[in-house]
Amino acid sequence: MARTVGIGIQDFAKVITNECFYVDKTEFIREWWEGKDDVTLITRPRRFGKTLNMSMLEHFFSVDYAGCGELFQGLSIWKDEKYRKLQGTYPVISLSFANMKERDYKTTREKINRILNNLYVKYIFLRDSDVLTDTDRAFFDRVLAVEISDSDATLALYQLSDYLYRYYGKKAIILLDEYDTPMQEAYVGGYWDEIVAFTRSLFNSSFKTNPWLERAVMTGITRVSKESIFSDLNNLKVVTTTSDEYATSFGFTEEEVFAALEECGLSAEKEKVRHWYDGFIFGKHKDIYNPWSIINFLDTGRFTTFWANTSSNSLVGKLIREGSRAVKERFEALLQGETIQSPIDEQIVYNQLKGNESAVWSLLLAGGYLKVLSHESYTDIPEGAQPEYELTITNLEVKLMFRSMVRDWFKEAETDYNDFIKALLLGDKKAMNVYMNRVALNIFSYFDSGKKPSGAEPERFYHGFVLGLLVELQSRYIITSNRESGFGRYDVVLEARNQEEAMILEFKVHDPEDEETLKDTVQAALQQIEEKQYAAQLLERGISAERIRSYGFAFQGKTVMIG
16 A cells, blocks of 8 residues: 655654655665764755755654654664664754745844754753853853844854753764755845855854764755855865765665655656656766655656746846856757756855856756766866866756746746737737837846846846747747857847748847947848858758848847847
């Protein structure tokens, strides 16, 4: 009989006691414990079982669950008597930053205060025990207060480890889930420097200079650069998606997925499940699946973007939307099923993401949106060079999420944008001008950082606009941009899949030194199409000249003229 599929349960005890569907990941306990690393940082995309595994560690090691070995009966770790004796024998400090999604630093610090408050409330029995001095009790009370100073807050885990050691006679295990969520939000919200200064001090006292720390595990989506917050932690073991350690501890292997499909009577869907949800690669292990998508499929039996719909993907959208021409062009290639080549740096420097194209692809790789197909070896490249990685979109679910994200960019001007598309297909230049100007007026600055009134805006806008065309018209047209044809590189070509018609779009920013009016700029764009013979490849493929339409787009600020 198939087990009940519980959606969104992240408490290990609840999963086990309710006899919900569970894939045994308790070998992670053994692998981590026998690794003997002081502080382990494990990065995985969201919804890959990080929180459930951290809950599993807490229930296994914490003295709070001493005598609860029945939770692990029948699971892999319980077969070893050595580990049965280890269960419930350590003080464990467990906390999560998963809900730290605030718009400003003040609110973020207030939320951190609440987390520390709650931890100290949990261990309130320590306050009046004989192991604390009056000075300790005064510190305890300060952490219990509504407002906590930075100095007390950054020392809170350090001091609590000390108190637990005195009380239990054993050093503490610290489990910090989703450590990097505040950093991602700080980058998007513009308070990066403040959060980094605070976090660096907190991590240093908790994980580096803490003599009462037995071991620690931190999980997150990204490996934030050592220079940012880990500058003093030389005892940190980092395990990323390219590492072999713990490769099958987070996420489901194909064998586990297929066994689950059989249990739930869905064996006939194996190939379709693979097409939708396979594609994650950890270390040398391929065919890893996102647990959230699989569990939801087991529950509903329908195919949709379960994983991609669990987050706003705000950071990903920001990086691509505000990215350079090169970023948007390569993203276009990815959306069309192609691969891109880029060096990868797994140490994410959030405050350097802007203008750093390889950092954008590194972040998308860490987040699970891209996967590595192949990469160069250091032995095959010149000394000092970075190896190139071949990257592509992870699977169909992620591709559909990206398309939805692009559509959302034009949400504010959705009606006008759709009307523009209709006018474009009909060749109605008058309507195209009306609707395109409305679109530009509404969302022009959306494709820029918001810090410059002009400059790169037209270029960023029209490449975002091309992505919009790609999403809306890809089923009917082959859309390419910045490709060689004739004697130059055209901006955009839309070629009907039935090869009966095509459109060439050339974009130009008005240059008052060369052109008196926008009409002159439009003519310059059309003249370039003709002189550079951008229609050459289309003609070679058999599309007649009268079926090829050329359009020049002229930009001046937020005003657009099409001719």
